[in-house]
Structures are given as C-alpha cells and as structure tokens.
Amino acid sequence: MGLTKNMCELILSAKHKRYINLDKILMVGRQNLHLNPNQLAISLEKFEYCIDNISNLINKENTFADAFFKEIGGKDIHSIDASNYEDATIIQDLNKPIPNTYKNKYTFVLDSGTLEHVFNFPQAIKNCMELTQVGGHFMGIYPCNNFFGHGFYQFSSELFYRVLCKENGFELIDVVIFVDDLDTTFYNVPDTSVKHQRIQFTNTKPVYIYVLAKKIEDTTLFDNQPLQMDYAQLKWKGQRSSLKNEVKRKPLKKYLPQYLKNILKALANKTQKPDSIHFNKPYFSIYNLK
Numbered sequence: 001m002g003l004t005k006n007m008c009e010l011i012l013s014a015k016h017k018r019y020i021n022l023d024k025i026l027m028v029g030r031q032n033l034h035l036n037p038n039q040l041a042i043s044l045e046k047f048e049y050c051i052d053n054i055s056n057l058i059n060k061e062n063t064f065a066d067a068f069f070k071e072i073g074g075k076d077i078h079s080i081d082a083s084n085y086e087d088a089t090i091i092q093d094l095n096k097p098i099p100n101t102y103k104n105k106y107t108f109v110l111d112s113g114t115l116e117h118v119f120n121f122p123q124a125i126k127n128c129m130e131l132t133q134v135g136g137h138f139m140g141i142y143p144c145n146n147f148f149g150h151g152f153y154q155f156s157s158e159l160f161y162r163v164l165c166k167e168n169g170f171e172l173i174d175v176v177i178f179v180d181d182l183d184t185t186f187y188n189v190p191d192t193s194v195k196h197q198r199i200q201f202t203n204t205k206p207v208y209i210y211v212l213a214k215k216i217e218d219t220t221l222f223d224n225q226p227l228q229m230d231y232a233q234l235k236w237k238g239q240r241s242s243l244k245n246e247v248k249r250k251p252l253k254k255y256l257p258q259y260l261k262n263i264l265k266a267l268a269n270k271t272q273k274p275d276s277i278h279f280n281k282p283y284f285s286i287y288n289l290k
Helices: 005-017 037-046 066-071 121-131 157-163 251-255 258-270
Strands: 024-028 076-081 106-112 132-145 170-179 201-203 207-215 277-279
Touching: 005 037, 005 132, 005 170, 005 207, 066 076, 106 121, 121 132, 132 170, 157 170, 157 207
Parallel strands: 024 076, 024 106, 106 132
Antiparallel strands: 132 207, 170 207, 201 277
C-alpha cells in the first residue's frame, strides 16, 4: 500500500482543485511513499510547496506518508488495518462492519491499494463510506486493468458510478484512469448513464483508476443493491448511442467481411506504441491536475 509520484500529485490536485478538508485524515492501510525525495520535491513545488529539507518527509528509516500529509495541511492523521504490523491507529478487519464509534469521523478517507485485497468488497467500501464525515471526501486509487494476480479484484468505473452515488449519500466528483509512468496522461472516464453505452478501453500496461467522491448526506447504504446501468435501464436495449451524431462510421466498413476487419484491426494495432492506451476516443477527455 503506498503512494507514487502520480498518486501524490492527485492528492495535491484534490486539495487545491477540489478543496478537500485534511483536518482529520484516515488512511485505509497505512500508506508508504513509493517515490524518491527528488520526485517528491518536484511534485510539491508544482503545487507551490517549498520544502527546505525533504528528508524530513521521506527517508530510509521512515517512508510512511504521515509527514507528507502534515506538510500539505493534514492535522489529525490516522490509519486503519487488519493487523498492527505497520502500527496502524485502528486495528479492524474491513471484511466486517466497523464499530459505530468510527463512523462519520473523518474529513478525508484515502484508500490507495487496500480494498482490492479485501474479499468482502461491498462491506469494505461501505466501511469507507461510513468512516467519511458529511462534507468530507473519500478517495480511492485502485487496480483497473492488467493487474492479474495482484489482488482479488480489478475495478471498473461502472462500479464506482453506481456505488458512490446520490442514493448512497455521495457525489462522485472525479473518475480518472492513468498508467503510472512519470510522464503519464490522466483521462476522465464518463458515466455510462450519460453516454448510454458501455465504455471500454484496451492497453498493454497496468492501469489505475482514481475516484474522488464527496459525502453529501448520511443515509442507510445499499438498501437497494447497485445495478450496472444497462441492466437498471433495460429500455437501452436496441437503442443507438447518444453519440451517434458525433461518431461517423466509414460507409465501407459495414460491407467488409469480418475476417478483413480483423486483419485491418491487427495492422492498426501494430502502429501503436506498445505501452499506449487505446481508447474509444469520443468518450474520454484529458484530466488536468490544476
């Protein structure tokens, strides 16, 4: 569990762009910093933090993210984990309901690499939502694609759009995917209920999904279990995409036999960079950190 350069910058962006409150922070799993001091200094300077001695934030003896959060305005910083091997503040198995004493306690709940390892995901995400104060934010950074063998799960944007919704007392602010390269590009992922079509992509490197949601109401969670949007709205069946006027199909394509389409697709893929993400382009837009 930990934060890379890109993940630190997403947190910094959320603080300055989305005005998250860092007064009471809970890390789901005590987060480590998985970047070197120079990278951390560059990231902080990008958001106008001037650090005289970066070794106070990260060093060989201590790579926990607590000092990083304090530097960017965190006041009361806690962590929750199933065991005490990293000296978490709260020892709690997230497969089970959290005690009432911890509910609605934190202004910022961060999970970067825990819930994909928890078998009872519905209970675990419910716990995170209940830990968050009304007016506070929940942030999750998870495996999205090409993480086979990493944990129990890889996550789709559809899951978070259906879970972190108004019916469950949340407003989903950002859903972003990215490859964790130093020069990465972040991409917004739209909601299928707006685009009226399943939104998919393929790529050749591990991709993360980043979500940020604000708690707007304290309500009973999952009285109605979330449904994938195209099963919740069966009237979509047989309807054309709302983007039909935006996506112009080549007239010749519908006359080509399938084997020729497959050959053309294979040739097109060879022209792509081996580490690139191939999007259904009309649906994705670039996400700017500032």
